[in-house]
Amino acid sequence: xxxxxxxxxxxxxxxxxxxxxxxxxxxxxxxxxxxxxxxxxxxxxxxxxxxxxxxxxxxxxxxxxxxxxxxxxxxxxxxxxxxxxxxxxxxxxxxxxxxxxxxxxxxxxxxxxxxxxxxxxxxxxxxxxxxxxxxxxxxxxxxxxxxxxxxxxxxxxxxxxxxxxxxxxxxxxxxxxxxxxxxxxxxxxxxxxxxxxxxxxxxxxxxxxxxxxxxxxxxxxxxxxxxxxxxxxxxxxxxxxxxxxxxxxxxxxxxxxxxxxxxxxxxxxxxxxxxxxxxxxxxxxxxxxxxxxxxxxxxxxxxxxxxxxxxxxxxxxxxxxxxxxxxxxxxxxxxxxxxxxxxxxxxxxxxxxxxxxxxxxxxxxxxxxxxxxxxxxxxxxxxxxxxxxxxxxxxx
Amino acid sequence: xxxxxxxxxxxxxxxxxxxxxxxxxxxxxxxxxxxxxxxxxxxxxxxxxxxxxxxxxxxxxxxxxxxxxxxxxxxxxxxxxxxxxxxxxxxxxxxxxxxxxxxxxxxxxxxxxxxxxxxxxxxxxxxxxxxxxxxxxxxxxxxxxxxxxxxxxxxxxxxxxxxxxxxxxxxxxxxxxxxxxxxxxxxxxxxxxxxxxxxxxxxxxxxxxxxxxxxxxxxxxxxxxxxxxxxxxxxxxxxxxxxxxxxxxxxxxxxxxx
Numbered sequence: 191x192x193x194x195x196x197x198x199x200x201x202x203x204x205x206x207x208x209x210x211x212x213x214x215x216x217x218x219x220x221x222x223x224x225x226x227x228x229x230x231x232x233x234x235x236x237x238x239x240x241x242x243x244x245x246x247x248x249x250x251x252x253x254x255x256x257x258x259x260x261x262x263x264x265x266x267x268x269x270x271x272x273x274x275x276x277x278x279x280x281x282x283x284x285x286x287x288x289x290x291x292x293x294x295x296x297x298x299x300x301x302x303x304x305x306x307x308x309x310x311x312x313x314x315x316x317x318x319x320x321x322x323x324x325x326x327x328x329x330x331x332x333x334x335x336x337x338x339x340x341x342x343x344x345x346x347x348x349x350x351x352x353x354x355x356x357x358x359x360x361x362x363x364x365x366x367x368x369x370x371x372x373x374x375x376x377x378x379x380x381x382x383x384x385x386x387x388x389x390x391x392x393x394x395x396x397x398x399x400x401x402x403x404x405x406x407x408x409x410x411x412x413x414x415x416x417x418x419x420x421x422x423x424x425x426x427x428x429x430x431x432x433x434x435x436x437x438x439x440x441x442x443x444x445x446x447x448x449x450x451x452x453x454x455x456x457x458x459x460x461x462x463x464x465x466x467x468x469x470x471x472x473x474x475x476x477x478x479x480x481x482x483x484x485x486x487x488x489x490x491x492x493x494x495x496x497x498x499x500x501x502x503x504x505x506x507x508x509x510x511x512x513x514x515x516x517x518x519x520x521x522x523x524x525x526x527x528x529x530x531x532x533x534x535x536x537x538x539x540x541x542x543x544x545x546x547x548x549x550x551x552x553x554x555x556x557x558x559x560x561x562x563x564x565x566x567x568x569x570x571x572x573x574x575x576x577x578x579x580x581x582x583x584x585x586x
Numbered sequence: 587x588x589x590x591x592x593x594x595x596x597x598x599x600x601x602x603x604x605x606x607x608x609x610x611x612x613x614x615x616x617x618x619x620x621x622x623x624x625x626x627x628x629x630x631x632x633x634x635x636x637x638x639x640x641x642x643x644x645x646x647x648x649x650x651x652x653x654x655x656x657x658x659x660x661x662x663x664x665x666x667x668x669x670x671x672x673x674x675x676x677x678x679x680x681x682x683x684x685x686x687x688x689x690x691x692x693x694x695x696x697x698x699x700x701x702x703x704x705x706x707x708x709x710x711x712x713x714x715x716x717x718x719x720x721x722x723x724x725x726x727x728x729x730x731x732x733x734x735x736x737x738x739x740x741x742x743x744x745x746x747x748x749x750x751x752x753x754x755x756x757x758x759x760x761x762x763x764x765x766x767x768x769x770x771x772x773x774x775x776x777x778x779x780x781x782x783x784x785x786x787x788x789x790x791x792x793x794x795x796x797x798x799x800x801x802x803x804x805x806x807x808x809x810x811x812x813x814x815x816x817x818x819x820x821x822x823x824x825x826x827x828x829x830x831x832x833x834x835x836x837x838x839x840x841x842x843x844x
Contacts, residue, residue, distance in 0.1 A: 195714070203714075203715055204712060204714050204715060205683055205710045205711060205712075205715055206710060206712060207639075207640050207709050207710060207712070207733070207735070207756075208709075208712050208713070208733045208734060208735045208737075208738055208741075208745075208756065209735035209736070209737050209738075209756060209759060209760075210737075211712050211713070211714070211735075211737075211738070211741065212737050212738065212739065212740070212741065213737070351646060352636065352637060357637065358637070361637050361639045364639050365639060365640075365642075365760070365761050368640070368759060368760050368761060369759045369760030369761065370759065370760075371737060371759065465688075466687075467684045467687060467688055468682075468683040468684045468687050468710070468718075469637065469684050470637075470639070471710070476684075478684070478688060480688070481658055481659050481685065481688065481689070482635075482659075482684040482685045482686075482687065482688025482689065483635065483636040483653065484636045484637050484684075
């Protein structure tokens with residue numbers, strides 16, 4: 191799907207300062223070398239399996255299936271990975287690559303804190319220094335993850351600029367990378383930013399759809415009718431979609447964070463409300479005003495609170511291969527509570543956006559159909575915020 | 587002769603950066619006129635962007651103040667139209683790719699030519715992506731300024747060969763902002779530039795003091811100063827113009843002596 195210059199249709203590219211160009215070229219060369227290297231892949235598979243706990247389970251949600259009265263629902267349990275989210279897949283890959291490149295320091299941005307925790311974890315494991323940039327607003331929303339990162343030996347830098355959320359954390363991590371390149375790898379957390387990041391991150395996350403395919407063939411002897419995942423930058427979604435892109439009968443559905451609704455300004459639904467632009471190193475869709483100023487987006491979910499979407503998603507949208515639907519805070523919170531009560535699974539508020547949409551469409555399908563929902567992360571980190579949303583104050 | 591070339595004709599250039607609309611457009615107009623009167627050879631007019639990823643805290647602050655004041659791209663084109671009634675030195679825009687892209691590249695660059703903007707600097711548009719705007723810039727005779735960084739090893743000749751207007755040499759790693767010293771081997775960068783183009787080159791990032799400006803001008807064809815000017819505007823607000831003028835005079839004198 192990627193061509194020579196890292197484009198997905200018209201999307202993607204490398205819109206970054208000249209200072210970083212040699213760094214991304216070096217990264218691309220290293221990646222092209224190591225992705226074919228049997229030793230690298232053996233080492234990564236060992237980390238995936240022995241350290242991160244892969245393959246993650248594909249769980250038949252029988253009660254939910256019965257309750258919704260439509261398609262059979264399977265949950266891809268990325269929440270059961272070490273560190274509690276799909277983020278570890280990408281981070282182990284990039285950290286190993288960075289180490290092979292001779293880098294000794296990892297920097298990262300984080301929204302909900304899951305990618306920051308994963309990066310801090312990999313840095314601890316591989317003996318690397320780690321600095322994580324996190325919007326100050328998010329350090330408050332996700333205080334537990336801030337503590338986890340510190341516990342893992344990382345330095346957490348609260349970012350106060352702009353809206354003090356994920357996009358500002360990305361900007362600050364990019365600024366940091368331009369000032370220190372020699373020993374530092376920017377471990378980008380999603381399928382976004384300049385080429386080659388959208389491709390590298392997708393390849394490391396593609397293990398999700400590879401496993402779904404194998405596991406479902408084993409359990410049901412067939413492919414799913416739909417795969418549903420939440421989309422911020424879009425790494426768990428592209429990971430869940432990738433090996434099904436050529437299987438045209440599998441519906442691919444990405445759930446964007448609509449916040450208080452796509453007809454309000456308090457939304458982060460990029461494909462529903464954004465337009466084509468150039469930002470954070472890529473051409474893609476962005477929430478922005480008529481002068482091209484990036485919009486201050488909002489979602490209850492710190493991990494989906496981003497004004498853009500990865501270029502490959504923008505392309506899948508353009509060609510109609512994947513659908514992108516907005517899901518509101520209210521719907522996500524209801525789904526968060528629903529999955530806990532119905533299946534005994536507390537999913538991340540990000541993943542709950544996918545659960546919410548699955549609840550809507552399950553009945554469009556019959557008992558012979560199968561929907562797979564990717565539970566990208568676990569929801570322990572969200573409990574305090576959801577309690578607050580319901581008017582209850584709990585202390586962690 | 588192209589207006590940008592005149593800034594470097596038989597002299598070392600002092601280039602001043604000013605964010606449009608910080609704290610308001612009336613002040614920007616006064617500051618530009620005062621800078622021109624006091625010897626600035628070229629003015630970079632910053633069009634504010636919500637997320638200026640190449641800027642340090644000082645210019646980030648200017649972007650924020652300008653946008654909070656309600657500045658729009660169209661108002662900046664009007665400002666330039668007004669300035670061109672009496673300001674004759676070359677002026678270029680410095681902004682981010684999305685500002686040009688979202689306005690419509692053809693419309694934006696066409697208007698630049700119409701109001702008298704001689705070039706555009708986009709720090710997030712490297713050599714590999716310049717075709718996004720370069721053909722349109724060519725069509726309207728607006729120079730798309732190339733940047734070269736301390737990390738550009740192996741890329742300098744390629745960039746220099748296709749450069750137009752002037753080349754912006756980034757003195758140091760990192761973002762814009764004042765620095766106590768500049769350690770990059772600028773001589774070797776300029777040497778490769780000279781071997782590959784006749785287009786002049788000026789050094790920016792981290793320059794605030796007269797002796798730094800003189801050093802930059804000695805090595806290259808000019809010195810670019812942004813954050814130090816923005817700091818003065820931040821301090822004096824609407825009354826900044828004479829203070830900027832005084833500063834520009836001292837910097838221009840240092841550059842002229844180089």
